[in-house]
Amino acid sequence: xHADQDIMPMAERDPxxxxxxxxxxxxxxxxxxxFARHGYAAVSMRQIASDVGVQPGALYNHFPTKQDILKDLxxxxxxxxxxxWSALADETRQSTAPLDVFVRFHxxxxxxxxxEVFISYMELRNLEPDNFAEVETERRRYESILKAILEDGxxxxxxxxxxxxxxxxxxxxxxxxxPNWYRESGPLTPVDIEEIYLEMARGSVAATPLTASIExx
Amino acid sequence: xHADQDIMPMAERDPxxxxxxxxxxxxxxxxxxxFARHGYAAVSMRQIASDVGVQPGALYNHFPTKQDILKDLxxxxxxxxxxxWSALADETRQSTAPLDVFVRFHxxxxxxxxxEVFISYMELRNLEPDNFAEVETERRRYESILKAILEDGxxxxxxxxxxxxxxxxxxxxxxxxxPNWYRESGPLTPVDIEEIYLEMARGSVAATPLTASIExx
DNA sequence: ATTGAAAATGAATGATCGTTCATTTACTTT
DNA sequence: AAAGTAAATGAACGATCATTCATTTTCAAT
Numbered sequence: 160x161h162a163d164q165d166i167m168p169m170a171e172r173d174p175x176x177x178x179x180x181x182x183x184x185x186x187x188x189x190x191x192x193x194f195a196r197h198g199y200a201a202v203s204m205r206q207i208a209s210d211v212g213v214q215p216g217a218l219y220n221h222f223p224t225k226q227d228i229l230k231d232l233x234x235x236x237x238x239x240x241x242x243x244w245s246a247l248a249d250e251t252r253q254s255t256a257p258l259d260v261f262v263r264f265h266x267x268x269x270x271x272x273x274x275e276v277f278i279s280y281m282e283l284r285n286l287e288p289d290n291f292a293e294v295e296t297e298r299r300r301y302e303s304i305l306k307a308i309l310e311d312g313x314x315x316x317x318x319x320x321x322x323x324x325x326x327x328x329x330x331x332x333x334x335x336x337x338p339n340w341y342r343e344s345g346p347l348t349p350v351d352i353e354e355i356y357l358e359m360a361r362g363s364v365a366a367t368p369l370t371a372s373i374e375x376x
Numbered sequence: 377x378h379a380d381q382d383i384m385p386m387a388e389r390d391p392x393x394x395x396x397x398x399x400x401x402x403x404x405x406x407x408x409x410x411f412a413r414h415g416y417a418a419v420s421m422r423q424i425a426s427d428v429g430v431q432p433g434a435l436y437n438h439f440p441t442k443q444d445i446l447k448d449l450x451x452x453x454x455x456x457x458x459x460x461w462s463a464l465a466d467e468t469r470q471s472t473a474p475l476d477v478f479v480r481f482h483x484x485x486x487x488x489x490x491x492e493v494f495i496s497y498m499e500l501r502n503l504e505p506d507n508f509a510e511v512e513t514e515r516r517r518y519e520s521i522l523k524a525i526l527e528d529g530x531x532x533x534x535x536x537x538x539x540x541x542x543x544x545x546x547x548x549x550x551x552x553x554x555p556n557w558y559r560e561s562g563p564l565t566p567v568d569i570e571e572i573y574l575e576m577a578r579g580s581v582a583a584t585p586l587t588a589s590i591e592x593x
Numbered sequence: 594a595t596t597g598a599a600a601a602t603g604a605a606t607g608a609t610c611g612t613t614c615a616t617t618t619a620c621t622t623t
Numbered sequence: 624a625a626a627g628t629a630a631a632t633g634a635a636c637g638a639t640c641a642t643t644c645a646t647t648t649t650c651a652a653t
Contacts, residue, residue, distance in 0.1 A: 182630075198501060200417035204611060216613075217631045225611065281498060284415060321572045325564070328557055329550045329576055336549025347539070355538045359546055359580040367584045399600075421641060433643075434601050442641065 183221040185211050190228045195274035199229050199285045229282060230290040236275040237297035243268060244304060257308040262360045265334050266353050273338040280335065302327050309364060319366035330360050400438040402428050407445045412491035416446050416502045446499060447507040453492040454514035460485060461521060474525040479577045482551050483570050490555045497552065519544050526581060536583035547577050 189210035193202040204225055208215040222228045247264055269276045279294070286294060306327040312318035320326045334356060341352065406427035410419040421442055425432040439445045464481055486493045496511070503511060523544040529535035537543045551573060558569065 196501070198415065198417055200415055201502065203609075205609080213630095214632055215611085216633080219612070220630055284413070285418065321568075321575070322564070325569070325572050326576065328553060329573060332553025332556075333546045333550040333580075336545060339549075340545055347542070351538075352542070355542055356546065358538070359543065362579040362582055362584070363550075363576040365579055365584070367579070367582070420639075422639085430600095431602055432641085433603080436642070437600055 182211065182213065182217070186218055186221055186228065187232060191232055191274050191278065194229065194232065194282065195277045199278075199282045226287055226290070229278075229285060230293075232275065233279050233282065233286065233294050234290075234297065236272070236279050237294060237301070239272075239275075240268060241297060241301060244301070258312065258360065258364070259357060261305055261308055262330075262334065262357050263353050265331070266337060266356060267349065269335060269338055270341060270349050270352070276335065276338055302331060305331060312364065317366060318364040320364050326364055330363065333359070333363075399428065399430065399434070403435060403438055403445065404449060408449055408491050408495065411446065411449065411499065412494045416495075416499045443504055443507070446495075446502065447510075449492065450496050450499065450503065450511050451507075451514065453489070453496050454511060454518070456489075456492075457485060458514060458518060461518075475529065475577065475581070476574060478522055478525055479547075479551065479574050480570050482548070483554060483573060484566065486552060486555055487558060487566050487569070493552065493555055519548060522548060529581065534583060535581040537581050543581055547580065550576070550580075 186207065189207050190202070193206055193210060204218055205215050207228075208218055211218075222231070244261075244264060247260070251260055279298075283291060283294065302324075306323050309318060309320055309323040309326055313320050313323060337352060337356070341347070347355075403424065406424050407419070410423055410427060421435055422432050424445075425435055428435075439448070461478075461481060464477070468477055496515075500508060500511065519541075523540050526535060526537055526540040526543055530537050530540060554569060554573070558564070564572075
């Protein structure tokens with residue numbers, strides 16, 4: 160029900176809650192919403208402060224600059240994503256096809272955290288170089304998970320992939336487009352979407368070049 | 377070689393070139409470059425003017441507002457894209473598989489006009505409602521081209537698609553992600569990329585659910 | 594050469610931007 | 624209850640924003 164309840168900045172966890180107000184978390188929540196809706200550059204610190212219900216200057220008790228808010232949101236999203244994958248991968252039976260597990264995980268996670276995902280894809284160019292490099296590292300780490308899955312399938316003969324790196328990016332791009340059009344009020348449930356995209360993802364890498372042979376050059 | 381030579385705003389074509397300077401075209405070119413690089417909201421009219429080599433006020437001889445520059449760029453891109461498709465579709469032999477034609481066209485066009493594409497996907501939310509509606513209409517028109525191709529294949533039994541609308545968006549999302557990572561200096565030529573994505577697109581909709589049957593529920 | 598209109602200038606408009614800071618308020622610890 | 628620190632206020636900083644406009648320049652048509 161209540162979404163932002165225990166969000167911690169990045170590290171920094173004092174055993175005593177230390178503060179009487181969880182303003183930092185509310186700043187993150189407001190910035191997340193506003194950045195996702197209007198874009199980082201189009202949102203002012205005054206708008207964030209107003210949404211939090213605080214004066215602009217108060218924001219600087221929690222984040223040194225506006226840029227740091229963006230960095231915090233993007234980096235913690237990537238790390239949460241990677242941690243969620245690690246947790247799932249550990250507890251999953253090995254009998255399930257890894258590609259299926261990954262596709263379902265990605266879709267599920269991205270439909271649940273639409274704003275974070277949106278920001279992480281749209282605001283990369285608004286990150287200052289150092290911050291960009293940090294986020295990009297995490298991003299590549301995530302891509303490499305799928306790449307490894309595809310390489311395994313390639314080696315076992317289940318898949319037929321010309322370039323596993325390209326294929327990984329292609330599948331991720333396909334999946335990540337979902338939140339752009341998905342509406343909760345629409346006809347498709349998240350499970351429906353999982354099934355549709357899962358079949359498409361399987362087919363896109365499957366070792367069955369039947370359609371290709373119809374019109375060989 | 378010279379790219380922006382005869383770009384006309386949208387309609388308005390005087391038979392006599394009428395003006396001594398083609399400033400409007402240079403404004404479009406500069407705005408295109410800067411919007412693609414930094415984002416609409418992060419680019420000022422002063423930056424555009426400076427890039428054109430003119431004073432800020434001069435921009436207003438050619439575009440009434442900054443928003444109109446963005447609208448012009450996005451709308452003319454979508455219309456150019458649709459016109460390019462129409463021209464290609466008219467002259468193509470019917471023997472070639474329509475999906476192949478579309479995928480190759482999309483990749484080719486999007487690798488050639490990377491900045492236009494980037495803006496058209498990133499700056500949608502910076503369009504004022506009326507302008508957004510106009511661009512969205514063209515966007516849906518483009519999606520419906522692929523959707524119709526998939527429906528034909530579905531009806532002929534060549535494809536097996538749960539939802540052609542979703543599949544069309546999935547394929548377009550997959551293809552449109554290419555300019556995000558493609559580098560001319562990279563190991564893959566545009567033709568390589570066409571081949572890779574073409575096979576993936578074919579497989580994603582092909583009526584060969586072989587891999588799915590391996591692990592039926 | 595003169596005319597007339599389009600294009601560019603240069604300066605200004607008020608608004609809004611991110612950020613700072615002295616001061617006050619709120620709350621935890623003693 | 625007192626002390627001390629974190630958080631919030633309210634006002635201000637200089638910079639920059641999109642846009643306007645009177646004036647000058649440019650240049651094709653006469």
